[in-house]
């Protein structure tokens with residue numbers, strides 16, 4: 001797998017997939033920029049009148065429930081239904097799972113359309129599996145990634161999907177998959193929307209790479225390495241956000257392979 005990751009990054013740049021995003025008000029701009037920086041082409045669209053047509057012309061779909069309301073949830077369900085029907089890859093970001101019953105009901109309904117991937121932090125993944133050992137605290141995690149592995153395995157099996165638990169260690173879990181990535185920087189938790197941006201970037205990779213476990217691994221490796229390299233030279237969260245975008249765009253094969261920590 002390790003030898004294929006850079007090839008996958010180049011494939012995304014070369015094919016520039018159109019990625020349909022229904023995401024939250026906080027991160028819309030950041031995630032569109034992250035997609036552009038990795039070479040993909042983002043479109044944000046949620047109007048009921050066009051949402052299924054949009055899913056149909058895109059190569060993948062990203063659904064992020066971060067600032068959900070009744071209108072947007074209907075948009076998300078319509079798009080997910082279309083993606084499922086057309087066998088298009090799609091990713092669910094269950095932002096704030098466990099925080100409110102409304103979020104939990106919405107996630108359950110979306111899971112009915114079988115996402116190709118679910119990406120969340122440890123608290124969110126544990127909430128999906130109804131593991132209440134560490135109570136959730138809104139959108140930020142109160143648990144370590146490895147505490148969510150059992151939950152991720154349960155979800156992967158129940159919904160026949162792949163699960164990416166993000167955090168200090170990013171862990172990709174599937175029926176026959178268990179990959180650990182040890183890149184990133186703690187400063188990344190001080191910029192809003194970096195988890196959401198990593199979800200969007202996975203959306204670009206699953207659009208064009210057949211092996212979905214490798215697609216997720218390449219996307220998360222690229223994102224966390226770009227964050228790690230940016231954190232080395234930035235002055236704080238503000239410049240980290242800008243330098244992360246630059247690094248997603250400029251990263252070289254040598255920087256990637258020298259920084260990658262995978263097992």
Ligand SMILES: Nc1ncnc2c1ncn2[C@@H]1O[C@H](COP(=O)(O)OP(=O)(O)O)[C@@H](O)[C@H]1O
Nearest residue numbers: 121166167168183184185186188194195196224
């Ligand atoms: N403590 C940490 N140390 C190093 N990198 C981290 C840490 N926490 C998060 N990251 C990086 O930030 C990315 C976003 O993950 P995370 O903060 O878990 O998402 P969310 O914003 O959804 O909670 C991770 O994939 C990882 O690269």
Ligand SMILES: Cc1ncsc1CCOP(=O)(O)O
Nearest residue numbers: 024026066139193194195196
């Ligand atoms: C702060 C906030 N509130 C609702 S969505 C959102 C953004 C969460 O982004 P991330 O999960 O990537 O930190």
Ligand SMILES: [Mg+2]
Nearest residue numbers: 095121195196
């Ligand atoms: Mg998140």
